[in-house]
Amino acid sequence: MKVWLNKKEVELPAEMTVADLIKEKQFKKAAVWINGKQLLSAEYESHGFQEGDQVKILRVVAGG
Amino acid sequence: MKDAKILYVDLTNRTTKLETLDAETYRKYPGGSALGMYLMLKDMDPTVDPLSPENMLIFSVAPLTGIPISGQSRMTVTTKSPLTGTAGDSQVGGFIPAVFKANGYDAVVFTGKADSPVYLYIDSDQVQLRDASGMWGMITGDAEKWMAEDLQETKLESSIIGPAGENLVKFASIMHMRSRANGRNGVGAVMGSKNLKALVFKKKGGVRPEDQEGMKTLTGNVKERMAANEVIVDTALHGSAGVVDAHGAEGFLPAYNWKQGNFDDYKKTAGSTITREILVERDTCFACAIRCKGVVSVPGKADPEYGGPEYETCATFGSYCGNTDLGDICQANQLCNMYGLDTISCGATIAWAMDCFEQGILSKEQTDGIELKFGNGGAFEALIKKIALREPGIGSLLAEGSAAAAKTLGQEAEDLVVASKGQEWPAHMVQMKPNLAINYSANPFGADHQSSEHDPALMAPEDDQNWLWPNMLASFDRVESYGILDANKAKFALETQKFYSMMDTLCLCQFAWGPAWQLYGPQELVEFCKYGIGWDTSIEELQEIGERRINMMRIFNEKAGFTRADDKLPKKAFIPIHYGEGEVAAITEEDFEAAMDAYYDLAGWDKVTGAPTAETRARLGLDWIG
Ligand code: SF4
Numbered sequence: 105m106k107v108w109l110n111k112k113e114v115e116l117p118a119e120m121t122v123a124d125l126i127k128e129k130q131f132k133k134a135a136v137w138i139n140g141k142q143l144l145s146a147e148y149e150s151h152g153f154q155e156g157d158q159v160k161i162l163r164v165v166a167g168g
Numbered sequence: 169m170k171d172a173k174i175l176y177v178d179l180t181n182r183t184t185k186l187e188t189l190d191a192e193t194y195r196k197y198p199g200g201s202a203l204g205m206y207l208m209l210k211d212m213d214p215t216v217d218p219l220s221p222e223n224m225l226i227f228s229v230a231p232l233t234g235i236p237i238s239g240q241s242r243m244t245v246t247t248k249s250p251l252t253g254t255a256g257d258s259q260v261g262g263f264i265p266a267v268f269k270a271n272g273y274d275a276v277v278f279t280g281k282a283d284s285p286v287y288l289y290i291d292s293d294q295v296q297l298r299d300a301s302g303m304w305g306m307i308t309g310d311a312e313k314w315m316a317e318d319l320q321e322t323k324l325e326s327s328i329i330g331p332a333g334e335n336l337v338k339f340a341s342i343m344h345m346r347s348r349a350n351g352r353n354g355v356g357a358v359m360g361s362k363n364l365k366a367l368v369f370k371k372k373g374g375v376r377p378e379d380q381e382g383m384k385t386l387t388g389n390v391k392e393r394m395a396a397n398e399v400i401v402d403t404a405l406h407g408s409a410g411v412v413d414a415h416g417a418e419g420f421l422p423a424y425n426w427k428q429g430n431f432d433d434y435k436k437t438a439g440s441t442i443t444r445e446i447l448v449e450r451d452t453c454f455a456c457a458i459r460c461k462g463v464v465s466v467p468g469k470a471d472p473e474y475g476g477p478e479y480e481t482c483a484t485f486g487s488y489c490g491n492t493d494l495g496d497i498c499q500a501n502q503l504c505n506m507y508g509l510d511t512i513s514c515g516a517t518i519a520w521a522m523d524c525f526e527q528g529i530l531s532k533e534q535t536d537g538i539e540l541k542f543g544n545g546g547a548f549e550a551l552i553k554k555i556a557l558r559e560p561g562i563g564s565l566l567a568e569g570s571a572a573a574a575k576t577l578g579q580e581a582e583d584l585v586v587a588s589k590g591q592e593w594p595a596h597m598v599q600m601k602p603n604l605a606i607n608y609s610a611n612p613f614g615a616d617h618q619s620s621e622h623d624p625a626l627m628a629p630e631d632d633q634n635w636l637w638p639n640m641l642a643s644f645d646r647v648e649s650y651g652i653l654d655a656n657k658a659k660f661a662l663e664t665q666k667f668y669s670m671m672d673t674l675c676l677c678q679f680a681w682g683p684a685w686q687l688y689g690p691q692e693l694v695e696f697c698k699y700g701i702g703w704d705t706s707i708e709e710l711q712e713i714g715e716r717r718i719n720m721m722r723i724f725n726e727k728a729g730f731t732r733a734d735d736k737l738p739k740k741a742f743i744p745i746h747y748g749e750g751e752v753a754a755i756t757e758e759d760f761e762a763a764m765d766a767y768y769d770l771a772g773w774d775k776v777t778g779a780p781t782a783e784t785r786a787r788l789g790l791d792w793i794g
Binding site: 110111112130132133135136142143144146163166 | 399401415622624627631634646648649650684748749
């Protein structure tokens, strides 16, 4: 399945969830928008992707 | 809240006296830096030379210190900073804060100057100023051993200066446990100027909370609380150095003296690499379950006795200097801990000197023959020793810090300095975290990464504590990208600055307590105050305590001659940073000035002078300051 991830077209496995994507990117914490709408973190485990989705994912880096 | 017990030590006359501060006043200035500022504004002229006997040097803890829970064992040193010329403070963790409190004191105030080296030993009511001539010149680890011998006692906790403090290096630290530092603001130089080598306490047991059962509601489930917090899990695994992994991957790791955020080989210096390759163990502070302190071993370069590098050290001696040799970073960290130097200012000053060398501003003759190119981590050992001993040549030049050193070299060198009010910048890029542009410039003692929350919290999902906790302090607008600097960020900078300022007052570790990603949040702090010491407080009162401290520092600075003109950013803050996959983050001068206007308005400070207005002083009960 093809989606636009941070403005780049990429191929994602059909069954991939948002949580899987965050894990793959090795982000400890992330903010995710799909088609302009930001997801709740409670949705990460269950939310998948649709063909052509505009996905934005940003790492939430803490201080320290 | 109880009265505060304050020990005054007049080093000139070698006398001590005990005073109490009534509980009602203490509640307004409850420990740490707020108490220090209250005492300085009451008794000291802000225009004094920071290295003169007239400067005060105040060690303080807080009403919550020593009560067994993660992140409460911190001690603040407050003084007029020789690095910045402003009010300055610095915090340290470890075990000395809890022991300080268990000995029955809230603050120890040093005034004057001893006519020969001394150290102060405290065993409850027994207070002795002792001869330190025999350990003057010693590195911190040796001085620790010398005192144990001198006192015939091994159950000690101490704060010690190394040769750098004795030699008045402007960014000298005060070291505890050879690996914990009151690092910033040159507090070690003030100690050296007083001929004071160490403050030592006899070890004592912890402090009992007012409500033991209530405390259990906060401490009983600490393992589950930690496991549920991904950032804390990472901190426990990799320490603060784990931030190298994140900033490096994202392209926001200040590299080559802040020329760029991309540092190709960042993985060689990352926290995960340290954990995998050289970590011996994780150490802790009194009663803290997080155990974030890395202890490393690199044969021939770093001994576990001197701890291990934090994130800032990995960055300043790593990416700032274009150095990817982890052994050299660990060696630099160890030498700074031995000689008593702040690793941020030291690494950043060396990075600035490398930049000057590369640009032909510093010649090989001026560097005592050292090929001071980016990437030359092998130069650290010689340079650090030269700085600490203030050897004539490159050592004494860099011992002044990058901003003062640049002034002697001219405008080109000054343009390469990355400091605010003379304080070298910690490793968080303002292009990524623009609220830090406000903080780095407006913070009373210059750039500090631990004086406000960082911007990414405003991007966190609505059901995440990173979003929920800051919004307990004030309501903020959501942010959807890096690089945004506006009135919302000004509000975020100010409101979270109040919270961090309060934590520097109540002496709390900002990894364990905080308004976003930490182990415990604002509401838990209110509960800790109640169960710990029977103090019925609120988030509003805590915010006001933090605000009062910031305003005291601003008033001190106003009297010392500082204005808004000093709340500036260095040129390199405006370099666009390429990060991620072809993205660019940048802040502009126009956005910065507009955000600063919004920040001053919200703070109740005059936009021209930068000083708190009469209304603000009255609102915070500070009109007693003349
Ligand atoms: S989080 Fe780390 S620095 Fe903070 S109190 Fe715990 S061990 Fe010490």
